[in-house]
Amino acid sequence: MTQSVLSLPTRQQIRQQVRQRRRGLSARAQRLYARRACARALAYPPIAQARRLAVFLSFDGELNTRPLIDALWRNGQQVYLPVLHPFSRGNLLFVHYSPQTAMTHNVLNIAEPRLDVRAVLPLNKLDTIIVPMVAFDRTGQRLGMGGGFYDRTLQNWRQHGFTPVGYAHDCQQVEALPSESWDIPLPTIITPSRLWQW
Structure with a gap:
């Protein structure tokens, strides 16, 4: 029993393994998976019927959100991107994003308006x-980069009235994630091959 508990990978080990797996996808596979996930997302009512959506700009092998952003713009939907809060450390602001938006890079080297x-x-x-x-597991538990930005954003999502939808490659699924009290499981995750709902 003790042996199996000790052999469970840590959160950091899972991050390293899954990021490596994600980065190993070919450019062709990335394009194919991005198109499939986009089609699945646009068929999901909380995305298809939303007027204002927050999306992220992909980096480090993440499932490419560009096809989805372009489709949302074509549909006349308003897109917002996360920006690191300048005064409230560890928190995000969501800023309107259009093809004309002036961009910069934040301290994590991620593009933001x-x-x-x-x-x-x-x-x-x-x-x-x-x-x-x-990474994510079969219960909807999500593992982020470790900064807690989205955990803080999602903390009271039901009271705020928005729907959180995870967006990831199929290869980012793991059997089980070690969870902490601050981790917020997601009700929905979209991958190129399926729609997960809990």
Whole structure:
């Protein structure tokens, strides 16, 4: 019993393994999976019917959100991107994003819109938030990069009234994740091959 508990991978080991797996996908596979996931996302009512959605810009082998963002724009839906809060460390703001938006890179070297307070939307005005992750398991538990940004954002999602939807490659699924009290499981995760719901 003790042996099996000791042999369970840590959160950091899972992050390393899954990020490596994700980065190992060929450019062709990435394009194919991005198209499949986009089609699945656009068929899901909380995304298809949303007026205002927060999406993330993919990096480090994440499932490419560009086809989804372009499709949302074509459908006349408003897209918002996460921006690191300048004064409240560990928190995110969501800023309107259009093809004309001026971009910058944050301290994590992730592209984000230049902060303009006029373009910030409060969480309770968002309909849906597309959530990135490093890994997920069969119960909807999500493992992020370790900064807790999305855990804080999702903390009271039901009260805010938006729907969180995970967006990931199939290869990011693991059997089970060690969870902490602050981890927020997701009600829905979209992968190229299926829609997971809990």
